[in-house]
Amino acid sequence: MHRDDLRRMLLVTLLSAAAGWLSGELLLCLWLGAVGYILWQQRRLERLLQWMRGRREEAKGLDQGVVGELLDHCELRQERYRKRKKKLSNMLKQFQKATRALPDATVVLDGDGAITWSNPRAERLLGVQWPRDGGRRIASIVRHPAVVRLLRQQDQAEAGEEMPSPVDPTRVLNLRLVPYGKGQRLLVARDVTEVVQAARVRSDFVANASHELRTPLTVLSGYLETLTEGELPPPERLLPLLQKMRQQCGRMRHMVEELLLLSRLEQCEAEPVREAVDVSLLLAEIQQQAMELGGDARHLFYLEADHRLGLTGCPSELHAAFANLVFNAVQYTPPGGTIRIRWYGDEQGAHLVVRDTGIGIPAHHLPRLTERFYRVDDSRAREDGSGGTGLGLAIVKHVLQRHGARLVIESEEGKGSTFRCDFPPESVVELDREETPARAEAD
Numbered sequence: 001m002h003r004d005d006l007r008r009m010l011l012v013t014l015l016s017a018a019a020g021w022l023s024g025e026l027l028l029c030l031w032l033g034a035v036g037y038i039l040w041q042q043r044r045l046e047r048l049l050q051w052m053r054g055r056r057e058e059a060k061g062l063d064q065g066v067v068g069e070l071l072d073h074c075e076l077r078q079e080r081y082r083k084r085k086k087k088l089s090n091m092l093k094q095f096q097k098a099t100r101a102l103p104d105a106t107v108v109l110d111g112d113g114a115i116t117w118s119n120p121r122a123e124r125l126l127g128v129q130w131p132r133d134g135g136r137r138i139a140s141i142v143r144h145p146a147v148v149r150l151l152r153q154q155d156q157a158e159a160g161e162e163m164p165s166p167v168d169p170t171r172v173l174n175l176r177l178v179p180y181g182k183g184q185r186l187l188v189a190r191d192v193t194e195v196v197q198a199a200r201v202r203s204d205f206v207a208n209a210s211h212e213l214r215t216p217l218t219v220l221s222g223y224l225e226t227l228t229e230g231e232l233p234p235p236e237r238l239l240p241l242l243q244k245m246r247q248q249c250g251r252m253r254h255m256v257e258e259l260l261l262l263s264r265l266e267q268c269e270a271e272p273v274r275e276a277v278d279v280s281l282l283l284a285e286i287q288q289q290a291m292e293l294g295g296d297a298r299h300l301f302y303l304e305a306d307h308r309l310g311l312t313g314c315p316s317e318l319h320a321a322f323a324n325l326v327f328n329a330v331q332y333t334p335p336g337g338t339i340r341i342r343w344y345g346d347e348q349g350a351h352l353v354v355r356d357t358g359i360g361i362p363a364h365h366l367p368r369l370t371e372r373f374y375r376v377d378d379s380r381a382r383e384d385g386s387g388g389t390g391l392g393l394a395i396v397k398h399v400l401q402r403h404g405a406r407l408v409i410e411s412e413e414g415k416g417s418t419f420r421c422d423f424p425p426e427s428v429v430e431l432d433r434e435e436t437p438a439r440a441e442a443d
Helices: 003-023 026-052 065-101 120-125 145-152 193-229 239-267 279-297 315-331 363-368 378-384 392-402
Strands: 105-109 115-118 161-164 172-180 184-191 275-277 300-305 309-313 338-346 349-356 406-412 416-423 428-430 438-442
Touching: 003 026, 105 120, 105 172, 120 184, 145 161, 145 172, 193 239, 239 392, 275 315, 279 300, 279 309, 279 315, 279 338, 279 349, 309 315, 309 338, 315 338, 315 349, 315 392, 315 416, 363 406, 392 406, 392 416
Parallel strands: 300 338
Antiparallel strands: 105 115, 105 184, 161 172, 172 184, 275 309, 300 438, 309 428, 338 349, 349 416, 406 416
16 A cells, blocks of 8 residues: 555544544444545545546646556656657658658558558559548559459469559559558559660560561571581581581570570460360470480389379460470480479469479579570580570460469579479369379380
């Protein structure tokens, strides 16, 4: 008990006892003193409650005893709360000031996708105006499938979605949705019109240049074939030079074909023509081609594929993607190495795994492997032309994106690499086949 309250209680008791001794009613006076003291303390607590509700004048005379300590404690808490509130308010103002200066549209959403704040740029790019649209769902203002897909995504660290601006359809926006605060998300829209136009110009140029190169390369290859295999053989001293020219010409033709394929994949915005694809037969064909490509390297091939598991997609595109993965394994696996191909399904969809025991890839190269013309070892390509064109994995990436799939790469330098294609469940079909899963070995 607080010392002030103890002194008051003793004083009340003594006065009540004295009054009772003088009046001859000791118990009655003590009872009346106790009741009066309790009522007085109750009144002090009621005044404290009124003060906490905002009536500041009720604090007068409450600075002693337990009630006084409660009052001091409450005032201290309130002061801390005011300082914290002021600090948070300043931080919010700084955040809003910074986002107003950003060239990107920024919209803060709650857990249900309702707008809690937006910067002025959001009005110019997305048509979202604050505070007019506060509390409205973003999907009801920006009506586009890209917004719906973003809101439904579980993994919010993906690259985002592209869509035309609802305010100006000639502008292209890149949308990202990232976690922000507790139960909130931040929608950021960036104007990427110039980037998209530059990429389209580059793609058009590459496609046109490739078309123009195809004819002279075909003619040159024909002449070189005639010179090296014709009825009149060339002089012995020229034969190695002609063979080298023919090899490089073939490499250039292969690069042109891959450039044309990549350009078609990049420029084609329509969904691929989908049909049921027997992946096990496709992989068996690719394995045979890979064995021929390996030549005297005598690689060990292991193919395990579920005959009943197929895909809905474009057969030619899937063949190009799967063949690039297997052929890359052949090119970068030393003679006698092992290449394993596995096609299987689970509750998450269907998966193609190509694993080799090749030279492996340093970790710092992995993020850039799917870029155009990116090669881990340029010297190999320059010296003997065996290092590939640097377009294969770019083709794989675009084919998988068009089929709603993704590419996962794992590698350890000196031990080999694993390339996995993950297809969503909606792309998987069950084929009417009775055979058990295929297991094939070849060397």
